[in-house]
Amino acid sequence: xxxxxxxxxxxxxxxxxxxxxxxxxxxxxxxxxxxxxxxxxxxxxxxxxxxxxxxxxxxxxxxxxxxxxxxxxxxxxxxxxxxxxxxxxxxxxxxxxxxxxxxxxxxxxxxxxxxxxxxxxxxxxxxxxxxxxxxxxxxxxxxxxxxxxxxxxxxxxxxxxxxxxxxxxxxxxxxxxxxxxxxxxxxxxxxxxxxxxxxxxxxxxxxxxxxxxxxxxxxxxxxxxxxxxxxxxxxxxxxxxxxxxxxxxxxxxxxxxxxxxxxxxxxxxxxxxxxxxxxxxxxxxxxxxxxxxxxxxxxxxxxxxxxxxxxxxxxxxxxxxxxxxxxxxxxxxxxxxxxxxxxxxxxxxxxxxxxxxxxxxxxxxxxxxxxxxxxxxxxxxxxxxxxxxxxxxxxxxxxxxxxxxxxxxxxxxxxxxxxxxxxxxxxxxxxxxxxxxxxxxxxxxxxxxxxxxxxxxxxxxxxxxxxxxxxxxxxxxxxxxxxxxxxxxxxxxxxxxxxxxxxxxxxxxxxxxxxxxxxxxxxxxxxxxxxxxxxxxxxxxxxxxxxxxxxxxxxxxxxxxxxxxxxxxxxxxxxxxxxxxxxxxxxxxxxxxxxxxxxxxxxxxxxxxxxxxxxxxxxxxxxxxxxxxxxxxxxxxxxxxx
Numbered sequence: 001x002x003x004x005x006x007x008x009x010x011x012x013x014x015x016x017x018x019x020x021x022x023x024x025x026x027x028x029x030x031x032x033x034x035x036x037x038x039x040x041x042x043x044x045x046x047x048x049x050x051x052x053x054x055x056x057x058x059x060x061x062x063x064x065x066x067x068x069x070x071x072x073x074x075x076x077x078x079x080x081x082x083x084x085x086x087x088x089x090x091x092x093x094x095x096x097x098x099x100x101x102x103x104x105x106x107x108x109x110x111x112x113x114x115x116x117x118x119x120x121x122x123x124x125x126x127x128x129x130x131x132x133x134x135x136x137x138x139x140x141x142x143x144x145x146x147x148x149x150x151x152x153x154x155x156x157x158x159x160x161x162x163x164x165x166x167x168x169x170x171x172x173x174x175x176x177x178x179x180x181x182x183x184x185x186x187x188x189x190x191x192x193x194x195x196x197x198x199x200x201x202x203x204x205x206x207x208x209x210x211x212x213x214x215x216x217x218x219x220x221x222x223x224x225x226x227x228x229x230x231x232x233x234x235x236x237x238x239x240x241x242x243x244x245x246x247x248x249x250x251x252x253x254x255x256x257x258x259x260x261x262x263x264x265x266x267x268x269x270x271x272x273x274x275x276x277x278x279x280x281x282x283x284x285x286x287x288x289x290x291x292x293x294x295x296x297x298x299x300x301x302x303x304x305x306x307x308x309x310x311x312x313x314x315x316x317x318x319x320x321x322x323x324x325x326x327x328x329x330x331x332x333x334x335x336x337x338x339x340x341x342x343x344x345x346x347x348x349x350x351x352x353x354x355x356x357x358x359x360x361x362x363x364x365x366x367x368x369x370x371x372x373x374x375x376x377x378x379x380x381x382x383x384x385x386x387x388x389x390x391x392x393x394x395x396x397x398x399x400x401x402x403x404x405x406x407x408x409x410x411x412x413x414x415x416x417x418x419x420x421x422x423x424x425x426x427x428x429x430x431x432x433x434x435x436x437x438x439x440x441x442x443x444x445x446x447x448x449x450x451x452x453x454x455x456x457x458x459x460x461x462x463x464x465x466x467x468x469x470x471x472x473x474x475x476x477x478x479x480x481x482x483x484x485x486x487x488x489x490x491x492x493x494x495x496x497x498x499x500x501x502x503x504x505x506x507x508x509x510x511x512x513x514x515x516x517x518x519x520x521x522x523x524x525x526x527x528x529x530x531x532x533x534x535x536x537x538x539x540x541x542x543x544x545x546x547x548x549x550x551x552x553x554x555x556x557x558x559x560x561x562x563x564x565x566x567x568x569x570x571x572x573x574x575x576x577x578x579x580x581x582x583x584x585x586x587x588x589x590x591x592x593x594x595x596x597x598x599x600x601x602x603x604x605x606x607x608x609x610x611x612x613x614x615x616x617x618x619x620x621x622x623x624x625x626x627x628x629x630x631x632x633x634x635x636x637x638x639x640x641x642x
Contacts, residue, residue: 022062051419057619088488174377179467205476261306262303274618283585327425331546553570618639
């Protein structure tokens with residue numbers, strides 16, 4: 001009996017080759033799916049939310065296939081560890097192929113050469129600082145890329161793209177390897193010791209758990225049916241306007257405020273996305289409240305500034321000072337993330353370099369691999385950046401800031417699980433330009449940072465939180481850490497060239513789907529080179545303000561139990577992004593508060609399947625419409641965002 005239990009445990013903890021093969025087969029399909037709908041049709045955007053609907057749909061299909069296998073071929077049934085291993089591989093691949101990673105890099109690589117004109121003088125001001133091995137300057141090769149009606153599969157096209165794709169692929173592998181190693185270092189503290197909630201992984205864990213019997217709960221299928229009916233109706237309405245529809249997406253209400261100073265609030269929308277309401281139900285109550293409170297707080301600041309005569313830009317973000325506050329807030333959150341982990345980090349160093357017991361030696365072995373991986377990857381990143389043109393001091397500051405922000409974001413995801421977290425402009429480039437000035441940084445550093453724009457422009461599908469959440473899934477599913485890291489890195493190594501290939505294949509066929517990443521990056525560079533600046537003391541002061549306010553919010557939260565404001569709510573909402581979902585957060589906050597107030601934790605647990613059903617119903621039906629757009633090669637109804 002004991003031997004059988006050990007055998008079952010060993011089977012569950014292993015990452016089987018069968019699971020890896022299924023993941024590797026599904027990675028190109030999912031990458032093609034994502035790039036088609038986000039790049040060609042610019043619809044759906046599965047990687048803009050923190051829970052990727054394409055990965056959940058693939059997992060749901062595997063579960064249905066598993067039910068058939070259980071009925072007809074029981075010996076071939078996938079166990080929970082295999083299902084979740086495949087899911088984690090798809091999540092990693094999706095974050096790499098997603099809207100805000102490699103699809104931003106490919107348009108940046110050739111942009112500065114194709115769009116150079118005598119008027120912008122890029123040939124004189126930028127080209128001298130761009131090494132040939134990271135970009136492409138042959139306009140004959142680029143003609144097919146930008147205009148389409150061509151093929152990627154010619155010797156000229158393949159040879160021109162081979163070298164930059166090779167070097168950028170190595171760069172991305174090194175960049176992500178550091179993230180994986182950092183996750184290995186903080187994993188024990190954040191997963192085993194603090195037992196953070198990881199709300200985003202609750203759905204895949206719940207629907208793959210045999211013991212819970214979740215898929216047999218009627219309330220789940222009630223939620224599923226509500227979301228599914230909405231998306232079925234709206235999907236048919238897209239093709240047949242006579243069919244009634246239920247508008248749950250963005251409805252603009254900002255135009256209702258026409259009188260001064262209220263007209264300064266700019267673009268303001270309400271929405272009723274079922275899956276966002278479902279995901280928000282799993283947020284801590286203080287965070288969901290803080291998210292929409294600080295969104296309204298931002299609008300109040302805009303109106304107040306207009307009253308006192310401050311000149312504001314009326315638009316989505318409405319205000320030149322919110323970006324700086326957000327930067328300071330996330331740097332503050334990074335400091336807090338390190339501070340709460342400080343004792344664990346000290347212990348990690350002791351176990352790694354001065355082990356005291358056999359257990360310390362065993363744990364230290366894994367940490368030594370992590371530190372060794374960081375050292376090797378950072379040396380490669382340093383060499384790459386140096387030969388592109390970045391000075392060593394700028395490299396150290398740049399990557400220290402960016403990895404601090406990545407760590408803060410991962411902590412926020414692990415602890416709180418917001419449905420959306422775009423951090424527009426929150427990265428090392430504006431911080432360094434504001435603090436040191438573009439004049440001191442110089443054209444080489446500025447040009448290098450412009451090429452790095454693809455991995456720190458925005459973070460809705462950032463890989464590092466995915467790596468950490470995968471480790472939480474592994475802990476819950478009893479998957480060995482080293483096996484899961486292997487599967488994760490294998491998915492990374494496969495997804496990178498696959499994403500490059502799909503993007504280039506589609507671009508030469510249809511024409512480059514997006515040029516705006518290059519315009520955003522190099523127009524900023526052109527302005528910095530044309531108008532060199534020193535330290536921007538106003539921006540630095542506002543960053544300090546955002547940093548300080550975040551620290552104050554955390555101190556108040558730690559000192560007073562009744563304090564309702566979460567620092568992550570301020571960090572996430574003070575800049576543009578929560579605008580899409582703030583009203584959904586209001587709805588879920590109210591529902592959760594009423595359930596807890598009148599029914600307690602028991603009623604809350606009983607309600608959980610309903611909200612999982614909302615997410616699952618929207619994802620399954622929404623994925624069908626999304627996949628249909630690829631089959632029929634035309635847009636279909638998209639439940640998210642527009």
